[in-house]
Amino acid sequence: MKIAFFDSKPYDVESFINKNEAYGYTLKFFEPKLNPDTALLAKGYEAVCAFVNDTLDNQVLDILEQQGTKVLIMRCAGYNNVDLKSAHKRIHVLRVPAYSPYAVAEHALALIMTVNRKTHKAYIRTKESNFTLRGLTGFDMHGKTMxxxxxxxxxxVMIGLLKGFGMNIVAYDPYPNEQASQELGFTYxxxxxxxxxxxxxxxxCPLTPETQYIIGAHAISQMKQGVIIINTGRGGLIDSKALVDGLKNRKIGAAGLDVYEEEGDYFFEDMxxxxxxxxxxxxxxxxxxxxxxxxxxxxxHEAxxxxxxTSLDNVKAYLAGEKLVNEVCYRCSSPECAKDSTGRCF
Incomplete structure (x- = not known):
């Protein structure tokens, strides 16, 4: 099996080469992102491994299919950049649903602590021998509502971490997990x-048509004055222009963002x-x-x-004709998806 990797960074190369010792696949790493111009590099590769900012629209999928690609391995949990309807019955799409919930939750907590207590600003000040405290006031997280x-x-995982601060946790999910609510002590x-x-x-939450701009102007208008907004999910969950307006009128007290809706041309690159x-x-x-x-x-490192x-296990399952437990398609949330009976989406 030959696997072509796109948008490859040094940490990708190191982790996959080390793990591939147990699989023995032929790996080829390409630095450019996958798009209509670079898709030709995947000629002759039955598997393609892509990441969050690669383009996987109908045009790219056409090129990949014509060149012999049979399986698309997303080395991430999200797949909003994949045209699943176009891929259906042409290319199997598999993902990594849970690489490390601790990694993401802990980073989100770091963003909260930083924008609240302004440790990033304190670091810069003290490096310049400025030890004043003006403008560095935060608030106790204990007793606040998250x-x-x-x-x-x-x-x-995030809720478990925040409970350690003595916070009151409220949550929203279209599919409530009442058992988790009782065990972790939060309220829907x-x-x-x-x-x-x-x-x-x-x-x-994932980025879907239903969750796109879940934080927009109307949502912000309902929030508390000085609210802090944290996003480690997908950029499209927040209407960035509405966020700017909320920051300008000081409705939003601070924001910690690990993603941005138009990040593809900037994130992971030196600009x-x-x-x-x-x-x-x-x-x-x-x-x-x-x-x-x-x-x-x-x-x-763990993630x-x-x-x-998990990515290489996905390839192994595909080659062995086994059930593709991490496969996704545009009908996966519907009874029409054949996965229940065949173990594969098609």
């Missing part, structure tokens, strides 16, 4: 109730020479109360190891 949107594995609320009551809101031409991203970076990290929440292992 709003969690999405109570899957990452959301539940409607979105409106969550927006109105939370001092901090953290997003841990220090070219500069940023995205006006909205540039505006967000200009706010003193906004902290942006470049989609690094997943980046721990990288799990991503490589």
């Amino acid at each position: 709003g969690i949107i999405g109570t899957g594995k990452i959301g539940q 609320k409607s979105l409106d109730e969550l927006f109105q009551s939370a001092d901090i809101i953290s997003l841990h 220090s020479i070219e500069g940023i031409t995205d006006d909205t991203l540039a505006r967000l970076l200009s706010f003193p109360n906004v902290l942006i990290t470049s989609h690094q929440a997943f980046l721990t 990288l190891n799990n991503i490589a292992e």
Whole structure:
């Protein structure tokens, strides 16, 4: 089996080469992102491994199929950049559903602690021998209300961490997990109730047509004055222009973002020479109360190891004709999906 990797970074190469010793596949790593121009590089590769900012629309899938690609391995949990309807009955799409919920939740917590206590600003000041405290005042998290949107594995780990701070946790999920609610001690609320009551809101849901811009102008208008918004999910969960407006009128007290809706041209790259031409991203970076990290929440040794292992296991299952437990298709949430009876989406 030959596997072509796109948008490959040194940590990808290291983790996959190390893990591949147990599988023996032929791996080829390409630095460019996958798009209509670079898809030709995958000629002769039955498997293609892609990441969050690769383009996997109908045009790219056509090229891949014509060149012999049979299986697409997403080395991430999300797959909103894949045209699943176009891929159906042409290319199997598999993902890594849970590489490390701890990695993402812990990074989200780090963002909260940083924008609240402003440790990033204190670090810069003291490096310049400035030991003043003006503008560094935060608040006790103990006793405050935390709003969690999405109570899957990452959301539940996040709740467990926050309970250690003595926070009151309210959550929203279209598919409530009442057992988790009882065991972890949180309460499900409607979105409106969550927006109105939370001092901090953290997003841990996938990006779907239903969740796109779940944080928009109307949602922000319902929030508490000075609310903190954290997003380690997908950029499209937040309407960035509405976020800018909320920061400008000080409805939003601070924001910690590991993702951005138009991040594809910037995140994972060095833009220090070219500069940023995205006006909205540039505006967000200009706010003193906004902290942006470049989609690094997943980046721990444990997560990288799990991503490589699960990705290669996905390939192994495909080759062995086994049930593809991590396969996704546009009908997976419907009884029409054949996975229940055949073990594969087609």
